[in-house]
Amino acid sequence: MLEKLKKGFQWALETWVIVLMFSTTVIVVMAVVFRKAGYSLGWADEISRVLLAWLTYYGSALAALRRAHIGFPGLLNRFSPNKRLPFLILGEAFVIAFFGVMVWVGLEVYKVLEGDTLVSLTWVPLRLTQSVIPVGAFLFIVAELLSLAEEMRPRRISEIYRKEGGHKGEARG
Secondary structure: OHHHHHHHHHHHHHHHHHHHHHHHHHHHHHHHHHHHOOOOOOOHHHHHHHHHHHHHHHHHHHHHHOOOOOOOHHHHHOOOHHHHHHHHHHHHHHHHHHHHHHHHHHHHHHHHOOOOEOOOOOOOEHHHHHOHHHHHHHHHHHHHHHHHHHHOOHHHHHHHHHHHOOOOOOOOO
């Protein structure tokens, strides 16, 4: 059940990240072509910056789901499996707490931006573009929790321990 949920979440994030990458590419290429032709798309720079920020937030959630974000797995994997688990949980607690604060602050920013719009496209509310802060942070938390379940499985911990070759003075299994 959890694996099916994780795969669906991963598919949704991958699809959204691909759409964002494609959209950013199309807008940047269009902006270059129009500038070369002597016309300027005044909105292209602002929208491409927004899309790049969105790509960063949603891409980081995808990286978290794959456990490919910045971390110190080598340090954690040096511990024996029974000592590794508390440090894994502590580290995840810090990460989840940080992103929980980001959700909260992002919602506060969202409230402050009521009525503001983009400079070049005055019909696009700034709240829409900045909604990526709380939404992206929340998705990161979900991704961490979904990947943590797999990371905490005893089988997974012992596999990592065996791959690292155990500790000095211990028999390899």
